[in-house]
Amino acid sequence: MPDLNLLIDGVERSVEVGTTASDLYAEQRDVVAVRVDGELRDLAVALDGVSAVEAVTIDSPDGLSILRHSAAHVLAQAVQQVNPDAKLGIGPPITDGFYYDFDVEEPFTPETLKALEKAMQRIIKEGQTFRRRVVSDDEARAELAAEPYKLELIGLKGSGADASAAAEGAGAEVGAGELTIYDNLRRDGATAWKDLCRGPHLPSTRLIGNGFSLMRSAAAYWRGSEKNPQLQRIYGTAWPTKDELVAYKERLAEAERRDHRKLGAEMDLFSFPEEVGSGLPVFHPKGATIRMEMEDYSRRRHIEAGYSFVNTPHITKAKLFQTSRHLDWYAEGMYPPMHLDEVRDADGEVTRAGQDYYLKPMNCPMHNLVFSARGRSYRELPLRLFEFGHVYRYEKSGVVHGLTRARGFTQDDAHIYTTREQMRDELASLLSFVLDLLKDYGLDDFYLELSTRDPEKSVGDEATWDEATRVLEEVATSSGLELVPDPGGAAFYGPKISVQAKDAIGRTWQLSTIQLDFFEPDLFELEYTASDGSRQRPVMIHRALFGSIERFFGVLLEHYAGAFPPWLAPVQVVAVPVAEPFNDYLADVVAQLRAAGVRAEVDTGDDRFNKKIRTATKDKVPFVLIAGGEDAEAGAVSFRYRDGTQRNGVPVPEAISLITDAIRQRVQV
């Protein structure tokens, strides 16, 4: 009696009434769930009344999320096994893994994580099944009376609010439609554990197998607000196979090897002296050399693109940041003021009022003052003011992170003043300028993000925001790159496009930002004289390309894993004599290289030849030049590259032009 007709993986078929998806895919072990009429469901779902069903395999994005979400449930079961007093928060899948939040008396330790992993292993081996059960709000409240956080989630859902908006990850618990509880059933049918959950889940815990691992514990605010209590979060990862787990851990290890903080110390590039202060880097000679090259090339390109260079102080009176509204909006992100010039008499009475000076967190107010230093004509626009401007932001102590989140850093900051008519063309050419320049530093995989207005945190009228947003969107779209929306991500004064770049190991970094600003020109009453003699207000574009030089330095350091292309490498050539008698021969070659502007050194130390090769290789020097008797007699040198390949007997003049060409063309070797 084949009386159900439906599309199965796109093929029209007939099945008996009462057939479930797991009947359908009984032979396919990698199918862990199904999409019925577009909705993800457990394999146990009956197909009555269904018009289309598709398999969800464990290695698909949906399948991986289901695997990880089920692993989170197993973790929670394990935690409550070990500690029955632990209260459950939420436990969603995330990129590469999952987490689960718990309210517990004592935070988790690495030892408890190990014990929990063992407990999870036992649950997995039991082969528990996940059973979905629809409950009413009241039933759920009764069953979960001992779980205060779950009750709160039920309340949120009841209030009609979007649960996923109310708490990141909460959507995985209560979803939008009916409320469901998932029971974990032992093989004898007994309920081992249960959790409020939208599902779907794996058919059996066995599928989590050997591919999971608990990674770390940390505190996290309940429902993501620092006003709420902190729960203890356990992060884990889960993969369909052990091999994939191992590969994932290897990716993490590779990222750790490339960590710019580690490479920065190893390669003697920069440090954060405790005596200076948290988040305030100092650059050592080699690091400063890389910076210099980064900046010099950028300067040259900016000159070619018609920018004017300015220089402004690091510190200014409070008035300037009152005008710019920074003190209204970001005072807590700024270093506290220095109160200067106050005079008191013998009684301690103020006889001359002092005033507050602030370290600058942004350069734009200063650049506005350059604009308004004299009358401006439409003929000067677009006026592009550029500065490597050092700024200071008082980042919270817990967020400071190497060069990527520092308290003092240098923006490659430009402010472009245009007419409204010029704005669109200027933005389009600006975006291609930005992308071209980033490519020259070795990054070439980009996407764009469009950050739009946050009504809670913005100045100005909606119509102006709409216009600005529309123009940015058009420019971004016409670049042909992928455009990802970032609603509410804009600064208070205008929407922005940000360029996200992927590095050598696939991580994305937010680099350049291009920000439209219709409001600061008002605040500073900026004006130019138009062709008809009227006074007009310019539009302002904020633009940082590296974002911060320090941060971009860190990104490049990790991207290249320290092996910079020759033009950026702090030491471009190390000359290694085969034995001491050839020191002078190589000193002469190095002198010629230096005369050609190459950063070259001879290793005249006491180490033996092989050790010198090893040292140069570990220092990631792009060109190692070797000479012994053969080379010296032929007036030649031999190249050894970082990967161990050789090019022997190259005549010195040819070697020099080979090196200088590679530097000039900014190629990697």
Place this chain on the structure above:
RNA sequence: GCCGCCUUAGCUCAGUCGGCAGAGCGUCUCACUCGUAAUGAGAAGGUCCAGGGUUCGAUUCCCUGAGGCGGCUCCA
């Protein structure tokens, strides 16, 4: 800022159940050293993050602070 962990030689890390502090690498010295990733020997190097407390005695235990790490919140 919040939670947890950490801070010992220039670097990476041992160690001391409270009793004069250790290794490898690096540095320095001497000898050795002619073809592509570690020659050997010796030496120097420490307020065991800082301040306070407990103790006959603190690098070790307790408190406070600084700095770092992993998250959370934040990131103009």
